[in-house]
Amino acid sequence: MAQETAGDRPASAAVLVIGDEILSGRTQDVNTSYIANYLAQIGVDLREARIVPDETEAIVEALNALRARYTYVFTTGGIGPTHDDITADAVARAFDVDIGEDPRAIALLRERFSEGELNPARRRMARIPKGAELIFNAISKAPGFWIGNVIVMAGVPMIMQNMMDVVGPRLAAGPPVLVETIEAYGVSEGAYAAGLEAIARGHDGVSVGSYPSFTSAGFRNQIVLRSRDAALLARATSAAQAMLASLSKENAR
Amino acid sequence: MAQETAGDRPASAAVLVIGDEILSGRTQDVNTSYIANYLAQIGVDLREARIVPDETEAIVEALNALRARYTYVFTTGGIGPTHDDITADAVARAFDVDIGEDPRAIALLRERFSEGELNPARRRMARIPKGAELIFNAISKAPGFWIGNVIVMAGVPMIMQNMMDVVGPRLAAGPPVLVETIEAYGVSEGAYAAGLEAIARGHDGVSVGSYPSFTSAGFRNQIVLRSRDAALLARATSAAQAMLASLSKENAR
Numbered sequence: 001m002a003q004e005t006a007g008d009r010p011a012s013a014a015v016l017v018i019g020d021e022i023l024s025g026r027t028q029d030v031n032t033s034y035i036a037n038y039l040a041q042i043g044v045d046l047r048e049a050r051i052v053p054d055e056t057e058a059i060v061e062a063l064n065a066l067r068a069r070y071t072y073v074f075t076t077g078g079i080g081p082t083h084d085d086i087t088a089d090a091v092a093r094a095f096d097v098d099i100g101e102d103p104r105a106i107a108l109l110r111e112r113f114s115e116g117e118l119n120p121a122r123r124r125m126a127r128i129p130k131g132a133e134l135i136f137n138a139i140s141k142a143p144g145f146w147i148g149n150v151i152v153m154a155g156v157p158m159i160m161q162n163m164m165d166v167v168g169p170r171l172a173a174g175p176p177v178l179v180e181t182i183e184a185y186g187v188s189e190g191a192y193a194a195g196l197e198a199i200a201r202g203h204d205g206v207s208v209g210s211y212p213s214f215t216s217a218g219f220r221n222q223i224v225l226r227s228r229d230a231a232l233l234a235r236a237t238s239a240a241q242a243m244l245a246s247l248s249k250e251n252a253r
Numbered sequence: 254m255a256q257e258t259a260g261d262r263p264a265s266a267a268v269l270v271i272g273d274e275i276l277s278g279r280t281q282d283v284n285t286s287y288i289a290n291y292l293a294q295i296g297v298d299l300r301e302a303r304i305v306p307d308e309t310e311a312i313v314e315a316l317n318a319l320r321a322r323y324t325y326v327f328t329t330g331g332i333g334p335t336h337d338d339i340t341a342d343a344v345a346r347a348f349d350v351d352i353g354e355d356p357r358a359i360a361l362l363r364e365r366f367s368e369g370e371l372n373p374a375r376r377r378m379a380r381i382p383k384g385a386e387l388i389f390n391a392i393s394k395a396p397g398f399w400i401g402n403v404i405v406m407a408g409v410p411m412i413m414q415n416m417m418d419v420v421g422p423r424l425a426a427g428p429p430v431l432v433e434t435i436e437a438y439g440v441s442e443g444a445y446a447a448g449l450e451a452i453a454r455g456h457d458g459v460s461v462g463s464y465p466s467f468t469s470a471g472f473r474n475q476i477v478l479r480s481r482d483a484a485l486l487a488r489a490t491s492a493a494q495a496m497l498a499s500l501s502k503e504n505a506r
Contacts, residue, residue, distance in 0.1 A: 021464055023299045024430070025289030026477060029282075032304070036278030046276045048311070049304040051285070054462070058301070081443040082463040083450035113443070121446030139467065158467045177277070190334040190366070193374030197336035209307070210335040211274055214392060214411045224279060 010174040010228070011071040013039055015049040016062055018077040018087050019155055022051050031076040031160050038164055043174030043228065044072065054078060059090035067094070067150050072171065077155030079144065081121040088145070091152055092129035102128035105143050112141040137162040175228040180237040184210075184221040187247050195243040196223065203236040205229055263427040263481070264324035266292055268302040269315055271330040271340050272408055275304050284329040284413050291417055296427030296481065297325065307331060312343035320347070320403050325424065330408030332397065334374040341398070344405055345382035355381035358396050365394040390415040428481040433490040437463075437474040440500050448496040449476065456489040458482055 015035050021027040032049045039046045047070055052058040059078075066073045078087030092099035105126035106118075113122055125142040128134065135144035135151070137159050144153040144163045153163040184192060189210055200208035206227040212219050223240055227233040268288050274280040285302045292299045300323055305311040312331075319326045331340030345352035358379035359371075366375055378395040381387065388397035388404070390412050397406040397416045406416040437445060442463055453461035459480040465472050476493055480486040 020460060020462055020479075021477065022286075023289055023302065024432075024477075024479060025286055025291075025293050025299075026432070027464065028286045033275075033278055033281045036276055038278075040278050046278075047306065049276065051302040053300065080463070080465065082446045083453055084462050117443070119443060119447070121450075122443035124446075125443075140472075156465055156467050179277075179279070190370070190372060190375035190378075193335045193377075194372070197374075200336055207273060209273055209337050210333070211280065212333065212409055214409050219393075224274065226273075226277060 011044045011172045012047045012069075013044050013072040013074060014047060014066040014070045016059075016066060016073055016075045017049065017051040017155075018054065018059055018075055018090075019051070020053050020084070022077075023053055030157055031155070034157065034161060035074055035076075035164065038168060040177045040179075042168060042171060043176045044171055045177075054084045054086060056086055056090045056093065059087065060094045063091065063094040063150065067148065071149060073150045075150065075152045076160050079125065079142065079152060079154055081125050081142075085124065087152060088127050088129060091145075091147060091150060095129060095131075095147060095150075097147075098130045099127055100130070101126045102132075102134070104128075104134055108134070108136070108141045108143055135163045135166050137166070177226050177228055178230055178233050180225045180233060182223040182225075182237065182240055182244065184223055184244055187221070187244055188219065189221050191247055192221075192223075192244060195247065196240065199236055199239045199243060202239070203227075203232060205232050206236040208236065208240070264297045264425045265300045265322075266297050266325040266327060267300060267319040267323045269312075269319055269326055269328045270302065270304040270408075271307065271312055271328055271343075272304070273306050273337070275330075276306055283410055284408070287410065287414060288327055288329075288417065291421060293430045293432075295421060295424060296429045297424060298430075307337045307339060309339055309343045309346065312340065313347045316344065316347040316403065320401065324402060326403045328403065328405045329413050332378065332395065332405065332407055334378050334395075338377065340405060341380045341382060344398075344400060344403060348382060348384075348400060348403075350400075351383045352380055353383070354379045355385075355387070357381075357387055361387070361389070361394045361396055388416045388419050390419070430479050430481055431483055431486050433478045433486060435476040435478075435490065435493055435497065437476055437497055440474070440497055441472065442474050444500055445474075445476075445497060448500065449493065452489060452492045452496060455492070456480075456485060458485050459489040461489065461493075 015032045022029045036046045050062050052062050078085045132145035132147035139159050153160045209224045211222045268285045275282045289299045303315050305315050331338045381398050385398035385400035392412050406413045462477045464475045478489050
């Protein structure tokens with residue numbers, strides 16, 4: 001058995017999407033999927049995501065539940081200048097720390113706004129919980145921040161992605177999760193389910209999923225195998241391909 | 254003050270998306286957004302969404318938290334024939350009821366599969382918690398189900414939508430949420446934030462949001478007003494338009 005230390009265990013993460021616009025159906029959330037892909041590539045396990053409305057109590061409760069459980073919590077949304085942008089204050093409340101105008105954040109905003117433009121609404125974007133580090137973004141200049149294990153980012157996807165590029169290199173990365181996808185042409189899920197289960201059970205350390213989608217040509221099934229161990233993943237993938245091939249031959253008989 | 258009974262309060266809802274494929278970034282969840290729009294149109298408030306992996310404990314815990322809190326919980330994913338499809342068993346565990354092969358569900362599957370095709374894997378799709386009602390779908394025949402206040406649906410979007418059409422007419426609908434969207438051309442969020450906050454405060458019963466997006470031409474801001482009261486919504490929308498017009502005039506000076 002391989003020696004296991006805390007450092008060997010992959011870091012875990014949750015995403016907390018904050019915004020009425022997602023829950024009303026107005027806006028399709030694409031940030032969770034982006035963060036999920038980003039984290040998979042640097043070997044951090046995304047374990048959960050939640051979407052909550054622009055309400056302080058809902059944000060505080062979700063944040064406290066998630067930050068107690070995972071290595072990192074990434075929030076998106078609610079850090080702009082309007083009255084519905086309450087994330088920074090909610091995060092301060094969750095951590096029970098003071099919040100106020102941060103001179104470093106004001107300095108960043110001055111790169112974009114003249115003194116006359118820097119009105120009270122825009123200055124709200126400089127409200128940062130005490131003890132937080134700022135997360136720079138090149139697009140809007142209004143910073144995100146990092147406090148404890150919580151990383152607070154913008155909701156606008158381009159800005160969030162910009163912030164993720166700032167934060168990413170500093171995360172406790174592990175071996176990336178490697179992925180193999182097999183197209184199960186002409187074999188239905190129900191036909192390969194037993195064989196696939198046996199492969200999943202026989203390859204501990206490989207996560208095996210089966211994903212049907214419905215197209216104009218009928219169902220399209222994909223088998224997806226994921227692991228941090230390249231050799232193990234290769235073995236499991238070969239086994240799945242062999243199992244599918246034997247089923248196809250059986251079907252052809 | 255208007256008389257308020259339990260029947261006057263809008264029904265609330267949560268979505269629970271079940272699936273490793275969403276958390277790994279492989280698949281973009283589109284079901285939450287579809288359900289959100291569907292519910293908004295029939296006047297049910299979507300209050301929260303969660304995404305959890307294909308793990309019994311995670312599903313049970315999220316389901317029990319959500320079903321205690323909201324009128325309805327809609328789950329998507331994990332009701333197929335493969336080993337990673339564990340939603341039905343997790344729901345039975347959450348409700349602490351037995352689960353077994355449901356003859357009604359077997360009858361539905363027989364519409365699609367011959368006796369020879371109806372292998373143990375496919376029969377798993379007929380595992381339904383005791384006391385649940387089946388939710389028919391015309392595409393795959395494998396049913397979803399409704400138990401207590403939990404509505405269990407497929408993850409494949411077309412099938413989920415089919416199930417939603419079956420379930421929708423039976424939900425406790427309220428007045429639909431009406432929406433007005435104002436394009437804030439040429440006025441930045443920071444410029445209209447104070448005016449918009451005053452309008453939000455002055456129109457109780459209208460939810461007022463401001464949503465920037467970043468396009469090749471720069472920021473595009475939209476103000477979105479939502480209410481169940483058409484007259485109130487019209488007043489708030491007029492006020493927001495007048496506020497924006499006065500700011501544009503000021504800018505032009």
